[in-house]
Amino acid sequence: MTTDTEKTPGWLDWYAGPGRPRFELPAGAVDAHCHVFGPAAGFPFAPERRYTPCDASRDQLFALRDHLGFARNVVVQATCHGADNSALVDALRASGGLARGVATVRPGVTDAELRELHEAGVRGVRFTFVERLADAAPRQDLLDVAERIAPYGWHVVVYFEAADLADLHDLLLSIPVPLVVDHMGRPDVTKDPHGPDFEAFLDLLRARPDILCKVTCPERLSVSGPPALDGQRHPYRDVVPFARRVVEEFPDRVLWGTDWPHPNLTDHMPDDGLLVDFVPHIAPTPELQRKLLVDNPMRLYWPDAD
Secondary structure: OOOOOOOOOOOOOOOOOOOOOOOOOOOOOEEEEEOOEOOOOOOOOOOOOOOOOOOEOHHHHHHHHHHHOOOEEEEEOOHHHOOOOHHHHHHHHHOOOOEEEEEOOOOOOOHHHHHHHHHHOEEEEEEEOOOOOOOOOOHHHHHHHHHHHHHHOOEEEEEOOHHHHHHHHHHHHHOOOOEEEHHHHOOOOOOOOOOHHHHHHHHHHHHOOOEEEEOOOHHHHOOOOOOOOOOOOOOOHHHHHHHHHHHHHOOOOEEOOOOOOOOOOOOOOOOHHHHHOOHHHHOOOHHHHHHHHHHHHHHHHOOOOO
């Protein structure tokens, strides 16, 4: 186990000088998947964590938001903080209403704690089934938590890998609140985007109208990698056909975010400006772009906004 001040070996620090995107974000765009880490001196990481990240503060996140041209953020609790949502809540309270949150809670959470999270801006809870990041919670815990959060109008966010979908399928469909799937269920992008594996994932989305999908993290999924340093702006080409299928079939149920500060990347650290330039490749029309970046996240996280 590493200490709070000892970053996991191989961890790449987030890219401190992102370029400005060439793609102009629509007014009111939401970065619907990002994180804050610590700073560890004020918000220690969980003892049971599987990795120790670099610090990535709320102020640095908000500066990136403004630099890229986003209006709002959805901050997702990272596994390195466990179920201590203090750093998340601190960021939400400092945002002036421009951030919402997805927390981690356990079945023993009290009603008072849920109310406090809701008042801070939390609108969902996250469960991960990726074993290298955290031990998967018992499935009954997920269902118990879903029942507890239902009165608040929250949703459940799930993070799993494509190979685990068949085993999780029935559980996911049994969750009694809206569901959001992280990163397209991490498809194997060396396979056919029209093949049976990805079709099985699309069938999950087809099974219920309240399942949404984040078409995020091409930098995690790609095998071809980022563009060469030759000025081209078409990043992560091998991910495009998968994400575009989801956006075009489910235009009212897709979300997008930077995933800043890109936890657990060890081969390259993306330029967030270049990541924004990925968007028009997967949502090629202004209508699709507005749904992806404005209408859908606003409906989910700020339903009462003017």
